[in-house]
Every structure is written in structure tokens, then in C-alpha cells.
Amino acid sequence: MGHVLLAPDKFKGSLTAAEVVRHLTAGLHRAAPGIEVRGFPVADGGDGTLDAAVSAGFRRIPVSVAGPTGIPVHTAFGYADGVAVVELADACGLRRLPAGVPDPLHASSRGAGEVIRAVLEYGCPEVVLGLGGSASTDGGAGLVGALGVRLLDERGAELPPGGAALRRLHRVDLTGLHPAVRRTRFVVAGDVDNPLLGPNGAAAVYGPQKGATADDVLLLEAGLTRWAGLAEAAVRDVELIGTDGCPGQPVSAWPGAGAAGGVGFAALGFLGARFRPGIELLLELLGFPEAVAGADLVVTGEGSLDLQSLHGKAPVGVARAAGRAGVPTVAVAGRVSVGPDELRDAGIRAAYPLTDLEPDPAACLDRAAELVGKVAARLAADWLDPAGPPRRR
Incomplete structure (x- = not known):
């Protein structure tokens, strides 16, 4: 069924990168029990950098x-x-x-x-x-x-x-x-x-x-x-x-x-x-090029996928590094405020905001763990083929 690499940053104010990995993994395994999932929490130098290094x-x-x-x-x-x-x-x-x-x-x-x-x-x-x-x-x-x-x-x-x-x-x-x-x-x-x-x-x-x-x-x-x-x-x-x-x-x-x-x-x-x-530096240091080898799909993300994200934040860095390896990238985020064309230009094929499931921002923060698991099922339906490797769009 293929190999999915999970490489999210933290969801600031709600989940660490490692917690995002854990809930995405659980959601993907519920939706596609045979899928191979590997976690690779990332950071861009700020909060979570030390944890990402230890995870690596x-x-x-x-x-x-x-x-x-x-x-x-x-x-x-x-x-x-x-x-x-x-x-x-x-x-x-x-x-x-x-x-x-x-x-x-x-x-x-x-x-x-x-x-x-x-x-x-x-x-x-x-x-x-x-x-x-x-x-x-x-x-x-x-x-x-x-x-x-x-x-x-x-x-x-x-x-x-x-x-x-x-x-x-x-x-x-x-x-x-x-x-x-x-x-x-x-x-x-x-x-x-x-x-x-x-x-x-x-x-x-x-x-x-x-x-x-x-x-x-x-x-x-x-x-x-x-x-x-x-x-x-x-x-x-x-x-x-x-x-x-x-x-x-x-x-x-x-x-x-x-x-x-x-x-x-x-x-x-x-x-x-x-x-x-x-x-760029953290992905290189933590061994992302080696980790993405053999992956069929990369899932990245952060709390807010916005214009600032397009200027050097973790999800775009992950997508570009995965793109150099020929692997498609999708993103999960608390909210998304940029359009699909901008995301595609940054190397992100599709984005799955938690606000699609819970539009109230405060409730979305409170329920982030649950919602990440649920949005993983939507992602799996779009990208994972039970009969073969992840679909390439």
C-alpha cells in the first residue's frame, strides 16, 4: 500500500509536532490499516527544534x-x-x-x-x-x-x-x-x-x-x-x-x-x-533527504498555513525538499488562508484545514488532537489506494 512520511511542524498553542505525528498516524491507520507510516517531526529553528533533533x-x-x-x-x-x-x-x-x-x-x-x-x-x-x-x-x-x-x-x-x-x-x-x-x-x-x-x-x-x-x-x-x-x-x-x-x-x-x-x-x-x-538547515541536519527516500507521499503541516508560511516556514521547506526527491506533498493545518494555486506553486498539492470540520477557532484549538485524526481519514480517501501505492495527482 505504499509508504507515507509524516513531517509536520507544531500546531502552535495546541499540539507539538510529535503529537501531530501521533494523531495523524492513528487516523491513517484507521482509514488504511495496511499503510506504512513513518513519523518525522520537523521545526524551523524556533519552538520544537530540540524535540525534532531528539526525534531524529x-x-x-x-x-x-x-x-x-x-x-x-x-x-x-x-x-x-x-x-x-x-x-x-x-x-x-x-x-x-x-x-x-x-x-x-x-x-x-x-x-x-x-x-x-x-x-x-x-x-x-x-x-x-x-x-x-x-x-x-x-x-x-x-x-x-x-x-x-x-x-x-x-x-x-x-x-x-x-x-x-x-x-x-x-x-x-x-x-x-x-x-x-x-x-x-x-x-x-x-x-x-x-x-x-x-x-x-x-x-x-x-x-x-x-x-x-x-x-x-x-x-x-x-x-x-x-x-x-x-x-x-x-x-x-x-x-x-x-x-x-x-x-x-x-x-x-x-x-x-x-x-x-x-x-x-x-x-x-x-x-x-x-x-x-x-x-532548510534542520531538514538537512536531521536527515530528511534519507528519510524521504522510498516514500510515496509526504504529509506536512502547521497550525496556520498562510502567506508567512510561503516565505520559508516548515511546510514549504518540507514540500520543496520532497519535490526534489520526486515525492508529492499534502498539508494538514489548523487553518488555511492561502489559495490552492499559491499552495501548488509552493509544492503543496492539497491542504486539509481542521476548520473544515470545526469552524469555531477556540473549539478547533481545544479539539485539535481529535480533528487531526479525523482529517487524516479525508486525506486517506483522497490519496491512499487500498489496492496499491498512494495516488499521484
């Missing part, structure tokens, strides 16, 4: 770090064959805010730096840093602080955490930078190409999503501007395993520098990271 065979190495407000949290990094996967969101992302209360001026990326420090001391030659879901807009100052960089005011005192404090930055001291940084290869997985500063930058575009008011955005922009100037001067002579970068442009203007509240800037400038589209 990476070993989970636990570590305790500072959450976005400094309260300790338990997280981990994934390790396999000399490569470590670090998920910023799991260390100091929005979902780690105590009681979910935003702290846009003071939240810090330090926890992600502490995970990286643990990775360096573990002896990994390559680090993949997944960006997304950040609670902070500190330009990655917290992250590099955890790696030994000191941010000093004009009296020589270290700055407190958060983006607002960067307005008082006077000097960036790299003498304590962890020595392993210079011999480690860093790759950043992200799904945005914003610069650090300006109307398309970290504070202006993403600050409000993290609770920043209009006045807060101005404070954060001022802090990031000062941070950018002093940080770039400080790293100019540091020898790193480097990024290709954009010759002639400051690091703050490079695509991706504004990712995760500016952590992209710190990774590019202080760590010499290369920036890669998150889903």
Missing part, C-alpha cells in the same frame, strides 16, 4: 540555565556526531516567561548563551543555534555575556540584563570571551531576514510581540543602536571561523541580524556564525 536521533543533554527573567529553567541541547543543537526558545523564549508575563525591557538572552557555554565545555566542534520565540530584545548581549563578554558602563560597572540598559553601554570587553568560541563552527537556523536596526529591525517589528509599547520600542532601538556601534568595533579584530557575511555592510545590516530580538546580530558578529534558513 540526537541525544538530549540536560542543563540548567537562566530563563528570560533570570529564574533558572531546565533545558537541554541535542548532541550527535560532533554537532550540538541549541534551541533558544527552550532556554529563554516567550514560553519561559514566569506566568507568561512579558518583560520587554529587561528580558535577556543569557540562558541561550549558558547552553552554548555548556556545549563548548562538552567539546562540540559545531553548534547549530535555533532562533525563534525569543522573549528579549537585547541584541544577544545576554548570550555573549554568558560566554565571557563584559558590557560596561562609563564607570566600569557591568550593565544589568535587558535591551533598555544598552543605552548606557560605554565599552565592550572581549578579554574573557570563552576560548573555544574561536575554534568552534556556529550555524544559525532562523526564518527571518530582518536587520538589527530601523523600521524593519528587531525592536520595531518584533518588540510589540514581546510586550513592548511604542515608548519601549524607542528605548530598545536606542539601546540596540549603541550596542551595534560598540560591539562591531570590539569584534573587528577577533579571528573566528567566519560567516560569509555581506562585505561593505555593518553586521547590524546583514540579513538575520534582527532575528530573536537581535541574537542573530550577536551570533554573526561575536561567534562568526553562518546564517541559514531554519527549515
